[in-house]
Amino acid sequence: MSTSMLLLVIFILTALTYVVGRSRAASLRKQSTSMHSLPRYYGYLAAICTAVPSLILLALWSAAEPVLLKSSTIGTLPAEVQALSTGELDLVVNDIKNIATGGISQSADDPVRAAAAQHYTESRASSRLYRTIAVLILCIAGALFGLKKINSGTRARVAVERAIMIGLLICSCIAIFTTVGIVLSVLFESLRFFNKVPFNEFVFGLQWSPQTAIRADQVGSSGSFGAVPIFAGTLLISVIAMLVAVPFGLMSAIYLAEYASSTVRSWAKPLLEILAGIPTVVYGFFAALTVAPLIRDAGESIGLSVASESALAAGLVMGIMIIPFVSSLSDDVITAVPQAMRDGSLGLGATKSETIKRVVIPAALPGIVGGILLAVSRAIGETMIVVMAAGLAANLTINPLEAVTTVTVQIVTLLTGDQAFDSPKTLAAFALGLMLFVTTLILNVIALQIVRKYREQYE
Amino acid sequence: MTEQTRQTQVQAMSDTTIRVRQSLKKRYAREKRFRLFGMIAIIASLTFLAVLIISITIRGLPAFKQTFINLDVTLDAQTLGVDETADENALRRANYNGAIRNSLLELFPDVSSRKEKRALYSFVSKGGQYDLQAQVMADPALIGQTVNVWLPVGDDTSGYLRGHIDTTLPEKKRRFKDNQIAWVEELRSNGQIETRFNSTFFSRGDSREPELAGIKGSLFGSLLTLLVTLTLSFPIAVATAIYLEEFAPKNRWTDIIEVNINNLAAVPSIVFGLLGLAIFINFFQLPRSAPIVGGLVLSLMTLPTIIISARAALKSVPPSIRDAALGLGASRLQVVFHHVLPLAMPGILTGTIIGMAQALGETAPLLMIGMVAFIVDVPTTLTDPATVLPVQIFQWADLPEKGFVEKTSAAIMVLLGFLILMNATAVFLRRKFERKW
Amino acid sequence: MNKENTIPALDIDQQTPNEQTIEEIVASLGDTVGEARVENPKMSVSGVDVFYAEKQAIFGVDLDIANNEVISMIGPSGCGKSTLLRCLNRMNDTIPICRVTGEIMLDGEGIYSKDTDPVLLRARVGMVFQKPNPFPKSIYENVAYGPRLHGLNRNKADLDDIVVNSLRKAGIYDEVKNRLDDAGTSLSGGQQQRLCIARTIACSPEVILMDEPCSALDPIATAKIEELIDELRENYAIAIVTHSMQQAARVSQRTAYFHLGKLVEVGDTDTIFTNPKHELTEKYITGRFG
Known part of the structure; x- marks a missing residue:
C-alpha cells in the first residue's frame, strides 16, 4: 500500500474510532453511569490511541527504509564494487535505483547491477508489505485499546489534555531539533572536509580555486582551498552595505520617530516595509542589470576601470535592502526611550536635535548597536544579491571597484549542479557553511542579548 | 542675603541670557541641518523603492x-x-x-x-x-x-x-x-x-526560447511548496507559541528553547538549504528538486517568524479573560482553546501570512536542494521535480536574450503582485480585527 | 499619601447634577477669589486658555509669580495645574495638539510672542519633573549638560565650578562628591530628584517650575527636597504643583487653588488654609473631595 493510501486508512480508522467512542460514552452516560468527562473526550482519547502509535511507526519505518535498503543493496554487490569510495558507491546505488524504477541508465545491461536492482525491487516490495501489515495492526490494536478504556474509571479529559500537552512540548522542541540538525549537517561534512584539507590551510590560505587543479599532488587534486579571499570579499561587501544601511536607516528612524507628523509616519513606514518585503532575488536582478552597468559607466566616464561585477554594486544594493531592517529596529528602540528623558532635556533648553543627539541616541545606543549587529549578520548571510551581482573571482582586494566573491556565493556555486557528494569541492561548501553559521550565530547571540538587556532597562 | 550677592546673581542671570542668545543662531542651523538629513534619508530610501519598481515595470510590461x-x-x-x-x-x-x-x-x-x-x-x-x-x-x-x-x-x-x-x-x-x-x-x-x-x-512552463517560456510551471511549483510549508509550519508554530506563552514553566529548558527560536529567526536562509541537502536529501533520501523538500526547508525557516508573531498575539489577550474562564471551572487547556486562541487568531493569521510571503520570495535555500534544474513540465504532485517563481527569475536573469530580460521582469512583477496581495491581506486582517483591550 | 481620585470632584458635590458640560460648570464657579496680582511680578499670566485639540483644559487664568517666593498650585487631579505649569516654559509645544491663547509674560516680555525663543526661555525658566529623570550619563555629565548646551562655561575649570556649585546648591554635593563619574541612574530616588534640581540650577535659570517633585519619593527624601525648595527661594522665583496640601502649606508663601481648569482662589498660603473664601476651596482643603 502506498504511503498516502496508508495515511488515508489510518485517518478513516481514527475518525471511526472517534465516532464509536463518543457514542459509546454517551450511551453509558444515559444509563446514568457517572462518567468523569464529556463523551467527546472519550472519543478523542480513543482516536489518539488509534492514530498516534501507528503514525509514529509509519514515520520511523519510512525514514529508516531508504537507509536500510541502500545498505542491503550494497551488500549484494561484489566486493570490488563495495570497496569503492562513498561517492562512487552512491553513484552506483543511484544507478541501481534508476534501473529498478525503470528510469534511464547507461549500464542497464550490466548483470551485476541488474541483479542488484532485482534485489532492490524485491526488498522494497517486501518492506512495503510488512510496513502496511505492521502499521494496520498497530492501528487496530490502538483502536481496540482506546475503546476498551471507555468506562467510568477513565479520566478521559485529563488523559487527552496530557496528550495534547506532550504534543505542544514536542512541537516547541522542533526549534531545538532544527538547530541541532543544522549543526550536525554542517559539522559532519566539514569534519570530512578538514580530513582532506587541513584546517589551517582553509582558514589562513590565500589562494582559492576549487575548480581547477593547480598541483597534481594536492589533496583531491582539485584546486586549493584557502578561504581568506572569500572572507575578505564577504567583509568588503558587508562593510559597503553597512555604510549605506546604517546612516540611511538610522536617520530615517530618527526622522520618523522624532520629527515626522503622524500622517507622514503612517505613509512612510509601510512604504519602507515594502522595501523590506521585496525578495532578494529581485534586488539581485536590479543590481546586476541596472546598478552595476550604471556604476561601470560612471566609473569609466571619470577614467576608472570598474569590473562589471563590482563589489560596490552588490554592496550598494545590499545596503538598500538592509535600510528598512536597520530603520525598523532603531525605530523600536528610539520610541522605547521614555518621554521623560526628552522632557528633561527640552526643559533645560536643548533643541530637538540636541536632545536626540545627546540624550535619546546615547540612551538608545545599546539597542541600536544590537540592531546593527543583526543587520551585519544579515549582510554576511545574504545570498541572492551577491550570487547575481558579485563575481566568482576570489580576488584578495579592498578595492570596491573590483570583483570579489563571498562565502554564500561560493556555497551556491559549489553545490548547484550534480556532484559527487564527498568531493572536496562539495565538502568545502559545508565548511564555508559552518563558518557562516558560527559567525552569524555569535553575532546574533550578542545582538539579541544586548537588545534584551536594553528592553529590560526600560520596562 | 546681602545686596552684593544679589547683584552677582542678577549679573549671572543676564549672563545666561546673553550667552544663550549668542549661541542660538548656530544651534538652530544645526537643528535644521539634522532635520534635513533625516528627511533626505527617508526620501532617498523611498526613491530607491520607486526606481526599483519603475525600472522593473518598464522592462517587464512588454512581456505581457x-x-x-x-x-x-x-x-x-x-x-x-x-x-x-x-x-x-x-x-x-x-x-x-x-x-x-x-x-x-x-x-x-x-x-x-x-x-x-x-x-x-x-x-x-x-x-x-x-x-x-x-x-x-x-x-x-x-x-x-x-x-x-x-x-x-x-x-x-x-x-x-x-x-x-x-x-x-x-x-x-x-x-x-x-x-x-x-x-x-x-x-x-x-x-x-x-x-x-x-x-x-x-x-506554459519554462523553455529555452524566450517567446515560449512561461511561468505556469514555477507558479505551480511555488503553490505546492507553499502548501507543504503552510500545513507544516502553521500548526507547529501555533502549538509552540501556545506552549511557550501559556504553559511553559520558567526554567532553563524553556529559556534554551526561546533563545533558540530567536536565533533561528536570524540564521541566514542558505544555511537552512544546507540542512535540507544534508538531512532530507542525503540522509532521508527524499527526491531532489521536489516541492516536498522545498516545503520542509521553508517551513523550518518560517517557523520562528510565525512563532514570534503568534506569541505576541497570545500575549496581547488580557489575563482577565483567562481568569474569567478559569473561574468558571474550565481547565487551563480549555481556557486556551476556547477563549485565548480564538481571540488571538487574527494576529496569528497575520503573522502566518507574512511568514508565507517570506517563504514565497525565498530563493537561496531552494538552490541548495536542486530546485534550480531546467524543468519544462508543470509539476502536479509533491515529489515531481519542480522549480519556484523566485528561482525561475534567478534562472532567467542569467540568460542573455533580450526576450528573457523582459520575461524576468514580468515574472518579478507577478511575484511582487502576489506578495503585495498577501501583505495587503495581512494589513486588512490586522486593521479589521485590531482590538484595544 | 495622595490618592488619585478619578471621580470628577463636582459629582460628589451634590448641588451640581451630572448632565452639565464642563463649560457650564466652569461658568458657575464665578470669578477668581483673592488677589492674583503681585507688585513687580517675575512672570505674569493673563487670560490664558489651553486646548487639547477641541477639549479646553484651562479657562481664562490670571496669575502672577513673584521673585523670591514659592507659589504652590493645588487642586484635584485633572484640574489643569500641571498644564498651566508646562505653559510657563512652553513645554506644551512638544504636544502637537496643544494650543495656548492669552498672554504669559516673563520680565514684561510675552513668552508666546514671535521674538521669544523657546530654547532661551527654557534656559531661563527651568523645570523639575514629577518622576526623577536623570539622563543615562554620569552625575557630572548630567549637571554639565545644560551649561555645555548653552555655552555657559569658558573652559573646563569653569564647568567644574558650575557643576560643583549646582550640586552644592541642590544639597547633594556631599553625598556624591566622590563618585561624580557614576551613572546618574545609580542614585536613590530622592538623590536623583535633587540631581535633577542641580541640573536645572546649572543653567542659572531665573524661575524654577516643579511638577509634583516629591510624588515619587519617600517621606524622608520629600523632607529634604522641601528644605531645599525653601533655600532656593532666596535666589529664584519658584512655582510648584503639588497634590499634598501639607506640602503646599509647608513650602509656599502663596497658594493657588484650581478646579476643572479654572483658578478658583488664590492668596497667601496662611489665608487659604485657615480662612478660605470660596466654598470649593474650603471643601477641598477640609478633605471633602480631592
Whole structure:
C-alpha cells in the first residue's frame, strides 16, 4: 500500500474510532453511569490511541527504509564494487535505483547491477508489505485499546489534555531539533572536509580555486582551498552595505520617530516595509542589470576601470535592502526611550536635535548597536544579491571597484549542479557553511542579548 | 542675603541670557541641518523603492504582450509526411515546421538562397509548430486543407517590432538584417502582424526560447511548496507559541528553547538549504528538486517568524479573560482553546501570512536542494521535480536574450503582485480585527 | 499619601447634577477669589486658555509669580495645574495638539510672542519633573549638560565650578562628591530628584517650575527636597504643583487653588488654609473631595 493510501486508512480508522467512542460514552452516560468527562473526550482519547502509535511507526519505518535498503543493496554487490569510495558507491546505488524504477541508465545491461536492482525491487516490495501489515495492526490494536478504556474509571479529559500537552512540548522542541540538525549537517561534512584539507590551510590560505587543479599532488587534486579571499570579499561587501544601511536607516528612524507628523509616519513606514518585503532575488536582478552597468559607466566616464561585477554594486544594493531592517529596529528602540528623558532635556533648553543627539541616541545606543549587529549578520548571510551581482573571482582586494566573491556565493556555486557528494569541492561548501553559521550565530547571540538587556532597562 | 550677592546673581542671570542668545543662531542651523538629513534619508530610501519598481515595470510590461504573424498554412500530406488516417504518434511527429516554412516561402517567392531562407524562417517562433500540431491533432481532417493561423513571431523579429533593434547600426552589427526588415514591413502593411495579450506566459512552463517560456510551471511549483510549508509550519508554530506563552514553566529548558527560536529567526536562509541537502536529501533520501523538500526547508525557516508573531498575539489577550474562564471551572487547556486562541487568531493569521510571503520570495535555500534544474513540465504532485517563481527569475536573469530580460521582469512583477496581495491581506486582517483591550 | 481620585470632584458635590458640560460648570464657579496680582511680578499670566485639540483644559487664568517666593498650585487631579505649569516654559509645544491663547509674560516680555525663543526661555525658566529623570550619563555629565548646551562655561575649570556649585546648591554635593563619574541612574530616588534640581540650577535659570517633585519619593527624601525648595527661594522665583496640601502649606508663601481648569482662589498660603473664601476651596482643603 502506498504511503498516502496508508495515511488515508489510518485517518478513516481514527475518525471511526472517534465516532464509536463518543457514542459509546454517551450511551453509558444515559444509563446514568457517572462518567468523569464529556463523551467527546472519550472519543478523542480513543482516536489518539488509534492514530498516534501507528503514525509514529509509519514515520520511523519510512525514514529508516531508504537507509536500510541502500545498505542491503550494497551488500549484494561484489566486493570490488563495495570497496569503492562513498561517492562512487552512491553513484552506483543511484544507478541501481534508476534501473529498478525503470528510469534511464547507461549500464542497464550490466548483470551485476541488474541483479542488484532485482534485489532492490524485491526488498522494497517486501518492506512495503510488512510496513502496511505492521502499521494496520498497530492501528487496530490502538483502536481496540482506546475503546476498551471507555468506562467510568477513565479520566478521559485529563488523559487527552496530557496528550495534547506532550504534543505542544514536542512541537516547541522542533526549534531545538532544527538547530541541532543544522549543526550536525554542517559539522559532519566539514569534519570530512578538514580530513582532506587541513584546517589551517582553509582558514589562513590565500589562494582559492576549487575548480581547477593547480598541483597534481594536492589533496583531491582539485584546486586549493584557502578561504581568506572569500572572507575578505564577504567583509568588503558587508562593510559597503553597512555604510549605506546604517546612516540611511538610522536617520530615517530618527526622522520618523522624532520629527515626522503622524500622517507622514503612517505613509512612510509601510512604504519602507515594502522595501523590506521585496525578495532578494529581485534586488539581485536590479543590481546586476541596472546598478552595476550604471556604476561601470560612471566609473569609466571619470577614467576608472570598474569590473562589471563590482563589489560596490552588490554592496550598494545590499545596503538598500538592509535600510528598512536597520530603520525598523532603531525605530523600536528610539520610541522605547521614555518621554521623560526628552522632557528633561527640552526643559533645560536643548533643541530637538540636541536632545536626540545627546540624550535619546546615547540612551538608545545599546539597542541600536544590537540592531546593527543583526543587520551585519544579515549582510554576511545574504545570498541572492551577491550570487547575481558579485563575481566568482576570489580576488584578495579592498578595492570596491573590483570583483570579489563571498562565502554564500561560493556555497551556491559549489553545490548547484550534480556532484559527487564527498568531493572536496562539495565538502568545502559545508565548511564555508559552518563558518557562516558560527559567525552569524555569535553575532546574533550578542545582538539579541544586548537588545534584551536594553528592553529590560526600560520596562 | 546681602545686596552684593544679589547683584552677582542678577549679573549671572543676564549672563545666561546673553550667552544663550549668542549661541542660538548656530544651534538652530544645526537643528535644521539634522532635520534635513533625516528627511533626505527617508526620501532617498523611498526613491530607491520607486526606481526599483519603475525600472522593473518598464522592462517587464512588454512581456505581457506577444506579437503574432498571420499565415495561410497548407497542410498537405506530402509536406507533413502523414495523412489523416495516421495514428496519434505519427500525427505528433509530423513535419509542421515544413508546412509553416512553405507558407512563408509562398509569401515571398523571390527568396531562394539558403541564407535568405533561414532569415525568413526565423520570423515564426519554434513554438508555432506546436500550435499547429495541437490544431491538427484535435481535427486530423484538416490535413490537405489550407488553414489561416496566427503564429507567435520569433525572438529577433519580436525585438525588431518592439524597437529594441537599432536600425541605424550598420547591417553587419545587428541581428536583424535589411532584407528581413523589408519583409516584416511588407507583412505589417498587409495587416499580417498583430500584437495581443501574451497568454503563453501564463499557460506554459519554462523553455529555452524566450517567446515560449512561461511561468505556469514555477507558479505551480511555488503553490505546492507553499502548501507543504503552510500545513507544516502553521500548526507547529501555533502549538509552540501556545506552549511557550501559556504553559511553559520558567526554567532553563524553556529559556534554551526561546533563545533558540530567536536565533533561528536570524540564521541566514542558505544555511537552512544546507540542512535540507544534508538531512532530507542525503540522509532521508527524499527526491531532489521536489516541492516536498522545498516545503520542509521553508517551513523550518518560517517557523520562528510565525512563532514570534503568534506569541505576541497570545500575549496581547488580557489575563482577565483567562481568569474569567478559569473561574468558571474550565481547565487551563480549555481556557486556551476556547477563549485565548480564538481571540488571538487574527494576529496569528497575520503573522502566518507574512511568514508565507517570506517563504514565497525565498530563493537561496531552494538552490541548495536542486530546485534550480531546467524543468519544462508543470509539476502536479509533491515529489515531481519542480522549480519556484523566485528561482525561475534567478534562472532567467542569467540568460542573455533580450526576450528573457523582459520575461524576468514580468515574472518579478507577478511575484511582487502576489506578495503585495498577501501583505495587503495581512494589513486588512490586522486593521479589521485590531482590538484595544 | 495622595490618592488619585478619578471621580470628577463636582459629582460628589451634590448641588451640581451630572448632565452639565464642563463649560457650564466652569461658568458657575464665578470669578477668581483673592488677589492674583503681585507688585513687580517675575512672570505674569493673563487670560490664558489651553486646548487639547477641541477639549479646553484651562479657562481664562490670571496669575502672577513673584521673585523670591514659592507659589504652590493645588487642586484635584485633572484640574489643569500641571498644564498651566508646562505653559510657563512652553513645554506644551512638544504636544502637537496643544494650543495656548492669552498672554504669559516673563520680565514684561510675552513668552508666546514671535521674538521669544523657546530654547532661551527654557534656559531661563527651568523645570523639575514629577518622576526623577536623570539622563543615562554620569552625575557630572548630567549637571554639565545644560551649561555645555548653552555655552555657559569658558573652559573646563569653569564647568567644574558650575557643576560643583549646582550640586552644592541642590544639597547633594556631599553625598556624591566622590563618585561624580557614576551613572546618574545609580542614585536613590530622592538623590536623583535633587540631581535633577542641580541640573536645572546649572543653567542659572531665573524661575524654577516643579511638577509634583516629591510624588515619587519617600517621606524622608520629600523632607529634604522641601528644605531645599525653601533655600532656593532666596535666589529664584519658584512655582510648584503639588497634590499634598501639607506640602503646599509647608513650602509656599502663596497658594493657588484650581478646579476643572479654572483658578478658583488664590492668596497667601496662611489665608487659604485657615480662612478660605470660596466654598470649593474650603471643601477641598477640609478633605471633602480631592
